[in-house]
Amino acid sequence: MGEQPLAGGVDNVGAVLRIGDTVRKPSASPAVRAFLTHLADAGFAGAPRWLGVDDRGRDVLDFIPGDVAIPPYPAWAAREELLVSVARLQRSLHVASAGFRLPAGLTWPEHRNPAGELVCHTDLCLENVVVREGRAVAFVDFDMAHPVDPLFDIAIAARHWVPLRDPADGHWPGVDHVRRFAVFAEAHELPGAERDRLVGMLLRFLDQALANMRAKAESGHPGFAALWADGYEDMNRRSHKWLQEHRSELAG
Secondary structure: OOEOOOOOOOOOOOOOEEOOOOEEEEEOOOOHHHHHHHHHHHHOOOOOOOOOOOOOOOOEEEEOOOOOOOOOHHHHHHOOHHHHHHHHHHHHHHHOOOOOOOOOOOOOOOOOOEOEEEHHHHHHHOOHHEEEEEEEEOOOOOOOOOOOOOHHHHHHHHHHHHHOOHHHHHOOOOOOOHHHHHHHHHHOOOOOHHHHHHHHHHHHHHHHHHHHHHHHHHOOOHHHHHHOOHHHHHHHHHHHHHHHHHHHHOOO
């Protein structure tokens, strides 16, 4: 049975493959494997099941059929119905995650320092959402999952899906970013104070991401080096400025 490379990703670019009804990828941490097993046991169908390890040491996961938006992002990914469905599926994930406790003997990777109580995906970019018939049906690539404030998880999803950034760097020309954020926040039932706190989280995230991206690019990581060379620093600073300028509008 042949291997089919799956597009998307930065850390594992070119290393995620489909074989039949399964996905093979570099092994995640035992903590992430335990979390995926918990989600399956909790009846959450919006994540791949961890099925074990193959003879090459790769994680074996369910392949979830559907469409995934990859650059250049297609127009269908901007539909409001999809935006709302991402928020609703994310809320369902948070509910399913609530009962998870890390099994004895397992720890989160050092670079995933717990910053809250609820284990969340923390990387819901467009490439990590499977879509069918215009609605989000599953999230993939849980490698960055760890305990955080769930509002941080929502902030990262909003950054990608609204997107919360300078419109000059937006995925779809002409969309109203402030209005799309209001739609996303309403689907999450976030009051104004939480919306403002979310923007504050994103501003801090951008500062940290700038430093982390620079370090990874300078270390020679090909995916991050390419993003840095493509103008990540300027894009990050434009996002920071735009969020500051529109913070009161976004808080509603």
